[in-house]
Amino acid sequence: MKSVIRNSIARGALAVALLGFPTMAAAQQAPTGQDDLAEGGDVNDEQEPDGPGQVDPYTIVVTAQGRTQSLADVPIAVSAVSGELLERSGTTDIRELNQVAPSLLVSSTGNEANGSARIRGIGTVGDNAGLESSVAVFIDGVYRSRSGNALSELGPIDRVEILRGPQGTLGGRNSTAGLINIYTAPPEFDFSGYGAFTYGNYDAMRIEGGINVPIGDTIAARVDGVYFERDGFYNDVTNGTDVNNRDRYLVRAQALFEPTADISFRLVADYSFKDEACCAATFVQTAFAPLARVSPGLDQFTRPEPAAPALTSTSNPIVPILLGLGQDPRALSQDTFNRDIYPTAGRSYQGETEDYGISGELNWTFGTTTLTSITGYREYSNFQGSDTDYTTVDLIYRAPNEFGGARAFETFTQEIRLNGSLFDDRLDWLVGGYYASESLRSQDNLRFGEDYGTFANCRIALAINPALANPSADNCFGPAIAFLDGTIGAPAFGPATPLIIAGINNLAQVRDLGGTGDVYDQQSDNFALFTHNIVHITDTIDLTLGLRYTNETKDFSATFGNDNTFCPANRALLSPLLQVQALAPLAGGLLALSCQGNSTSELDGVSLSDTRDEDEFTGTAVLSWQPNPDLLFYASYSRGYKAGGFNLDRSALSNPVTFNVNALDPTSLQFEEETVDAYELGFKYSTRPLSISVAAFRQEFTNFQLNTFNGSVFLVQNVNACGADLNGADRDASATTGACSPDDVEPGVVAEGIEIETTISPIPDLVGTFGITYANTTYQDNLIGNDTGAPLDPALRLLPGDNLSNAPEFTATSSLTWTPPIGNSGMSGLFFVNARVSDDYNTGSDLLFGKEQNAFILVNGRVGLVGPDRAWSVELWANNVFDVDYTQVAFNTPFVAPQQTYSAYLAEPRTYGVTVRGRF
CATH class of the missing domain: 2.40.170.20 (TonB-dependent receptor, beta-barrel domain)
Structure with missing residues (x-):
């Protein structure tokens, strides 16, 4: 046995x-x-x-x-x-x-x-x-x-x-x-x-x-x-309180x-x-899950290799993005069972x-x-209420009121x-x-936080070329957008480049938007x-x-109640590109991130x-x-x-x-x-x-x-x-x-x-x-x-x-x-x-x-x-x-x-x- x-x-x-x-x-x-x-x-x-x-x-x-x-x-x-x-x-x-x-x-x-x-x-x-x-x-x-x-x-x-x-x-x-x-x-x-x-x-x-x-x-x-x-068993360092x-x-x-x-x-x-x-949560660290992440290029559901970057190491491409958007580094280096937490300032559980x-x-x-x-x-x-992403970066949250989860x-x-x-x-x-x-x-009343649009664009940047990611810029590209729009070299996506860039800039504006009260x-x-x-x-x-x-x-x-108007704006821009085989993955990614979870003003006032x-x-x-x-x-x-x-x-x-x-x-x-x-x-x-x-x-x-x-x-x-x-x-x-x-x-x-x-x-x-x-x-x-x-x-x-x-x-x-x-x-x-x-x-x-x-x-x-x-x-x-x-x-x-x-x-x-x- x-x-x-x-x-x-x-x-x-x-x-x-x-x-x-x-x-x-x-x-x-x-x-x-x-x-x-x-x-x-x-x-x-x-x-x-x-x-x-x-x-x-x-x-x-x-x-x-x-x-x-x-x-x-x-x-x-x-x-x-x-x-x-x-x-x-x-x-x-x-x-x-x-x-x-x-x-x-x-x-x-x-x-x-x-x-x-x-x-x-x-x-x-x-x-x-x-x-x-x-x-x-x-x-x-x-x-x-x-x-x-x-x-x-x-x-x-x-x-x-x-x-x-x-x-x-x-x-x-x-x-x-x-x-x-x-x-x-x-x-x-x-x-x-x-x-x-x-x-x-x-x-x-x-x-x-x-x-x-x-x-x-x-x-x-x-x-x-x-x-x-x-x-509480958790110490909320950011907001000076305890949780749980x-x-x-x-x-x-x-x-x-x-x-x-x-x-x-x-x-x-x-x-x-x-x-x-x-209820609060902490980052899982390598000591708890040493083989939790796959190596780049492997199928994401394949058991990872020992050489895979650690979960919260800067070798993990998403971690520098989080740090650049204000993630408290202590949350990424402490033990999994250290009960100090570092949520977004002002967010409450x-x-x-x-x-x-x-x-x-x-x-x-x-x-x-x-x-x-x-x-x-x-x-x-x-x-x-909750800081639903459990990070210092303001990605998604629920306000603690009668609609809060x-x-x-x-x-x-x-x-x-x-x-x-x-x-x-x-x-x-x-x-x-x-x-x-x-x-x-x-x-x-699940809503996108102030940093969501920038963070989502950083995921797009990592998919195109990690060297383009700049979390200090609202759209995460900043001057690097020139490599896409043809200012430096040819337009990256041919005639569709203006639509892609407009979609990126729309996505950057998805902040403090989303559910206003789904019932x-x-x-x-x-x-x-x-x-x-x-x-x-x-x-x-x-x-x-x-x-x-x-x-x-x-x-x-x-x-449904929703005020995310940038989802339908990107739908109008990018839907035609979904029919273009070479551009469909990128257009689909931009659209999915703009409308994550079907959070869209198209649903505002709709009943089923x-x-x-x-x-x-x-x-x-x-x-x-x-x-x-x-x-x-x-x-x-x-x-x-x-x-x-x-x-x-x-x-x-x-x-x-x-x-x-x-x-x-x-x-x-x-x-x-x-x-x-x-x-x-x-x-x-x-x-x-x-x-x-x-x-x-x-x-x-x-x-x-x-x-x-x-x-x-x-x-x-x-x-x-x-x-x-x-x-x-x-x-x-x-x-x-x-x-x-x-x-x-x-x-x-x-x-x-x-x-x-x-x-x-x-x-x-x-x-x-x-x-x-x-x-x-x-x-x-x-x-x-x-x-x-x-x-x-x-x-x-x-x-x-x-x-x-x-x-x-x-x-x-x-x-x-x-x-x-x-x-x-x-x-x-x-x-x-x-x-x-x-x-x-x-x-x-x-x-x-x-x-x-x-x-x-x-x-x-x-x-x-x-x-x-x-x-x-x-x-x-x-x-x-x-x-x-x-x-x-x-x-x-x-x-x-x-x-x-x-x-x-x-x-x-x-x-x-x-x-x-x-x-x-």
Whole structure:
């Protein structure tokens, strides 16, 4: 087996050795004195449940199948993480779940609203609000429109369930990769309260508190609040501020009404707000990506030679241009993980996020039937300014206002389920319906900066003759233009020379122009009918059958605002030259740079609209055998679905060179629904001291939805494979080669592997967990675009046969919790440590060389003293204990031609502090 696998195993062994115990991030609640119970699954213990219908207190309880069940009895791959483990691991939002779930990876890029969750290497890059998440997120049973909408403080958590593989046969929203169910701590019929204060480095301060009040015998109320502030991890040297700071708060109020033993109604209202600057990036340096750039003359997607100029060396032709336009040289010489940044003066990353909603859940049992109704209404809005090129040179930016990369969701959801049993409990049945109405508005004001025209002309000069480039001149040619216009020698382009020079001078004037307010509206209406039934064939053999019908309708409209008049001016000048073979490349380059991303006043005031309608059947079949209460075997098939939609980006309307405002087709913005066929074999063993679950899986994705940045614009494309050999046509530079017969289209992405999760608790105050995931998540050979057999976009020609981005083959997590009693004082100690080991992976969705992230290990730790009855505690903690440097995503520096320089969004450095808790 290849060396990377051997190295990964070695690193995993090292992580376990660091912990000193064989552990994993499965569902468990570590013991603390007499009140904490190790949840390791079904328990061989003489303690009986408290009464009829009660669950053994040592059992992990989940609702992954729409019913209350023991985790050990659920024949699907699911990780359940207790609130206790989340608290000790320092988890306050879904990104930090990475540390406790090996198959999960959550990352964010240029805006936290773009956060993306991946399970088994499958996820949706979140830079386009039109794409829904492959991993759905639910909080208290209510769907969050995108994964990034849940990147906020969570407050007190009861538990988190992470379901792996396609979901949707039960309730809620469809998803193709999995879902994250977050259950917040509910009201209780005991008077109690708590408070916690944390102070850490970067002047971090977190205050959390809440109170639970019973109101009579049938009503309980609870209020929780969190406030968190922290300085940013990046130092903006140019503007004298910091970026990636925290300034946020959350308030959640709940009421629980239980008039009888058969009726329960829970009402939840929450409001959260963030006023933060996010998200900065640094230049990728040679030490991080030594072979990131190709040598001149080589195909830009060929693996570079060792002699290629360094990314930020002046031997790289674009670097002197940047320096000549005012780029701070320190940004080009410092280490990749030096967090000093040098953006354009006056540009800001400031933004605001507001998220609020109300939901109600009714559970009513009558006879052997239970009715569950979950109703939710939510509003979410975000805007974020940015120096979008991440350089001192003013190339492109978003102003921090209501149009600055803004998005807003208004969502209403209603789910109704009925479940019960028939035929002397031989059939455990469930039927239900789901409705969701989502109004999405995406707005943008992306504009060219003051230096854009000069910089763009410098790219033209480099293409003609690098000796002509003079960034101190407005048009980057200055006196050298004489070599073109014939003042010195013959006109460079014959009779067309005056047109070329006029085009150059027009391009030079593209500065502080562009979007004045593009508005995209999308109305989505989704309804589904589903059934999920468990047939108890024998006392030990079950057959689970589920079926779901989904109808999705999306209505799209857009209105554009733009003041770039030099785009149509150059279109009028240069379009005739596109028919001249010798001049077409130069004329096309000038026109493309003048109208980059279809930023043109020709669109000003133009409106478009379109609609799409989908119908899809999905389902599941599971055969399981439980020979004894501690052991379960299962085999399953499931089909998942994620809706298609619209690319909310004008750049996808047309090639800017051939743009015709009178012939725009809004259907060019559509992308197709994504489907998956998934197969799984697994077993679970669960006793008091030891539990283990193993799942082997294969998932085949058709019309996989991919969003990638090519250095100029975002591309949204479905990815499939062709059964016939394309003879490398999917790897060339042509957008017209590599077509496939529609009858020969096959799944383009396949994920297969194995997951192992264990929990061990040899004594009551010691609990360890360990999990490892091997997921070979790859693009197939002979890739094509959508399922009509269209060729793959050439920007994606590194994809065939390679792993997906942010999809490490090996990942392991582990934890150790020790809570020893201290004499007879009633106090106890706390020692907690967890680790995540990740194999190598490429962080760029186009898989360009130089975006690879080497393997790394993250370790978090916490030690403390806990008072009698857990009335108080003092804890010292550290996250990323060894201050490991790694990137979330590396990308082509915008408008700095592909393969010239890269930038990267860095992950968080080491943080540490002290937390004091009290409760009554």
